[in-house]
Amino acid sequence: AQSVAQPEDQVKVAEGNPLTVKCTYSVSGNPYLFWYVQYPNRGLQFLLKYITGDNLVKGSYGFEAEFNKSQTSFHLKKPSALVSDSALYFCAVRRSYGNNRLAFGKGNQVVVIP
Amino acid sequence: KAGVTQTPRYLIKTRGQQVTLSCSPISGHRSVSWYQQTPGQGLQFLFEYFSETQRNKGNFPGRFSGRQFSNSRSEMNVSTLELGDSALYLCASSNDLNRGSTGELFFGEGSRLTVL
Numbered sequence: 733a734q735s736v737a738q739p740e741d742q743v744k745v746a747e748g749n750p751l752t753v754k755c756t757y758s759v760s761g762n763p764y765l766f767w768y769v770q771y772p773n774r775g776l777q778f779l780l781k782y783i784t785g786d787n788l789v790k791g792s793y794g795f796e797a798e799f800n801k802s803q804t805s806f807h808l809k810k811p812s813a814l815v816s817d818s819a820l821y822f823c824a825v826r827r828s829y830g831n832n833r834l835a836f837g838k839g840n841q842v843v844v845i846p
Numbered sequence: 847k848a849g850v851t852q853t854p855r856y857l858i859k860t861r862g863q864q865v866t867l868s869c870s871p872i873s874g875h876r877s878v879s880w881y882q883q884t885p886g887q888g889l890q891f892l893f894e895y896f897s898e899t900q901r902n903k904g905n906f907p908g909r910f911s912g913r914q915f916s917n918s919r920s921e922m923n924v925s926t927l928e929l930g931d932s933a934l935y936l937c938a939s940s941n942d943l944n945r946g947s948t949g950e951l952f953f954g955e956g957s958r959l960t961v962l
Contacts, residue, residue, distance in 0.1 A: 766950055775850075775936055775953040822889065831902040832877050832940050832951060836889040 734759040734825045738837035746845050751813040753840045755806045755823030762828040765806040767797055770820040770839070779821075782806060783828075793817070813844045848873065850954035852937050858960045864925040867957045871918050871939030877901075878920040879951060880912060883934040892935075895920055896942060924959075932961045 735758045745751050757763055764783055768776040780791025787799045797808045806823060820841055824834040851870040859865050871878050880892040891904040895914035912922040918939075924931055935958075938951035 768953075773958075775852075775955045776938075776951075778950045778952065781950050831894055831896075832879055832942060833891050833894060833902050833904075834879075834881075834951060835891070836881075838888045 734763075734827060734833075734835040736823050736825050736835055736837035738821075738823055738840050740840055741838075742841045742843060744843045744845060745813050747815055748812050751808075751810040751817065751842065751844070753808040753821050753823075753842060755808065755837060756804050757806060757823070757825040758804065759825050759827055759835075763806075764826050764828055765797075765799065766824040766826075766834065767791065767795070767806075767808050768822045768824065770822065776822065779808070813842075815844045815846050818842055818844045850937055850939050850952050852935075852954035852957050854957060855955060856958050856960075858962060859927050860962050861927055861929060863927050864923060865927060865959060866921055866923045867935055867937075867959075869920045869922075869937030869939075869954060871920070871937075872941075872952055875939035875941050875952070876918050877940040877942035878914055878918060879938045879940070880920070880922050881936045881938065882906075883936055883956070884932075889936075892922065927961045929961050932959060934958050 737756045766781045767779040782789045782799045790796045820839045822839045823837045826834050853868045877896045879894040882890045894902045898914045909925045914920045934956045936956045938953045
């Protein structure tokens, strides 16, 4: 079974500073990895994905993530955080074959302080 | 292209009632998945449908059921509602082949169910 761990409940960062949200995963075979963001009372919005290829993946709104197979990690990063980045962030993993079932982490609340 | 549409957005029910939630996927998407989101349990997979067939099912009791129609629209039903069923129910669609895809899931805005 696949699973995701997001070890921190909340990530606080000052506006303009780098933002990192951590994620480790467990899955049989090659992983397909995703980051989603959720604003209050809204659905999940796709940010980026890793399927294969370059370990550094660039996504929407200036976000990027680095896939590290040996550490089974897929940390989300943004060089300079904005107040509007304050939201709930979810890491998700699925197997590379079969169905589309995603396993989500518990989510990280990101707070960007003006 | 229109996104994933879920109806109703908000609803209130009482214990013992049943509820049906509807999801219209993005045009051309044949895979539809449902997730339950609660503060305590986070996002939990309910089931996935592909071409009117349930392809995978999460660990929920039989009170939770779903179906998919020939136009890929999907419904989920919860019977004999319990207080713990209060949650945001999210539907997601994917541009899929019949053996999975590399694509991301596109989520709707959700249906927020409150059980009193």
